[in-house]
Amino acid sequence: MGRNLQSGERLRPVDLARPHGLSTQAVRNYEEAGILPAAGRTPHGYRTYTPLHARALRAFLALVPGHGHPTATSIMRAVNRGADDEALRSDTASRSDTASRSDTASRSDTASRSDTASRSDTVSGPDGTFIGPLAEQLGIRPATLRTWERAGLVRPRRDPRTGYRVYDEADVRDARLAHQLRRGGYLLEQIAPLIAQVRAAGGLEPLEAALGDWRGRLSARGRAMLTGAAELDAYLRERG
Template identity: 35%
Template sequence: MSLHRGLRTIDVARRVGCSVQHLRDLERDGVIPPAARTPSGYRSWSAVHVRSAVAYRELTQAVGPVRAKELLQALHDQPLAAFLAMLDDAHAQLARERRDLQAAREAVASIAAEPLGEPRPSDAMTISELAEALGTTPATLRHWEAEGLLAPDREGSGRIRTYSAVQVRDARVVHQLRIAGHPIPQLRAVLRQLLDPGVSGEALHTAFRVRDQQLTRRSHALLRAAPALTDVLASKQSLIGPDGGHQDVDWSGERWTGPVGPGQPARVWSALGGGGQDPVDDGGGDGLGGQSAEAVEDLGQGE
């Protein structure tokens, strides 16, 4: 029994919601396994390819395309423990970003509430002093200035930058919000409000709310990737034996079984399994290339 249902490239691309060329690029980069080939040389895809591409789509939203590629490449080529360690890191990164957001929210509220008092020349800081106090670099402070976030005074013939107490406060706010992942355009509105006490803090609240929504969407995407990753992993574990060779499987009525023991539920294997269909080419059209409608719909779960 063939484990390739003969899905065409166009079929998989439509199911995943990407272009045919993008699918070929994913194959080239090792994000999805190499497609089988018909005697005439056309690609013939299976459910494993669909689920790999779906997982990549969701992981891209969660961790970005570079990290998503690394995760899928590890899933296909690395030991299980190595892949799971990378997946744990992805979850941990999102958790760190949530903690950073909460810390920034608390820090900015505290900084904004600090009384500034009357400015004194002795309170001013040089760019090197401020960079050291913040744990950043003078180049970063100059970049913030170029972006309109900071406006230090200039003194002396060399036009040396100095930062007043108010400017130091602004730099502290920018630093905290940048750590929490806020984009620079968003910070301009926040700083305008800090400079005008008569204006409500709506921009600041909006900045935190938008960032929180971004993290929620990314976490949700990581969760949506889980079913596809699980199915791909199931196929890898059940089809590759201890010696790395292909394992024959048989249908027992409820589960597929083989030399490596009971396989995965029929839902997974019916999507991965054969039916003796001949592969079809990469051309257009709406055909399912031998894939049953039920199996294809099953592949769409969690998309």
């Protein structure tokens, strides 16, 4: 590492834990998980830490809100074994995922503000559209639409002559919204009540509050990523 972790100021586990409201066991667990560099030991076998360990702990705790515990752990483990490129790839992948979700939120918000967004480019006849053309338009498999139907997200009627599913304008709207929300990370059981509210209201207005909350969480995550990046950079600079 470019710095002797057992030299200079010695810190006890409690010295690292107390500023963050952690237990000393949590600090030891983080070390054992590779989130912190290996601690030094006294002649009696007690762990001793340095300010560099404290910096590593601050970096990890700052990374968690933006990236989540698993990704933050992966980043710190990579850094502590000298695989900085791997750590940066994990960081970049997580940022890209957040950017993608933010883009989806923006497009979903656009759909929620205009009913024309849910039907302007739908290819259908006066009686509706069938499962194949709708799936193709959305870029999904017909099996996905059937799964959504079982979950109550779409409710196509059946053609009395052929038995084929027929999606009317409201069904297409619901399918488009389900598609956008799934891309944004929503689970089927989370989407179903939103779709039910849209149907009850006869429009997309009930989604605005949910989308506002979603955008707020993405914005907070983005800011947290900036804070985490600053702390990680400080750790890398101190580590040398």
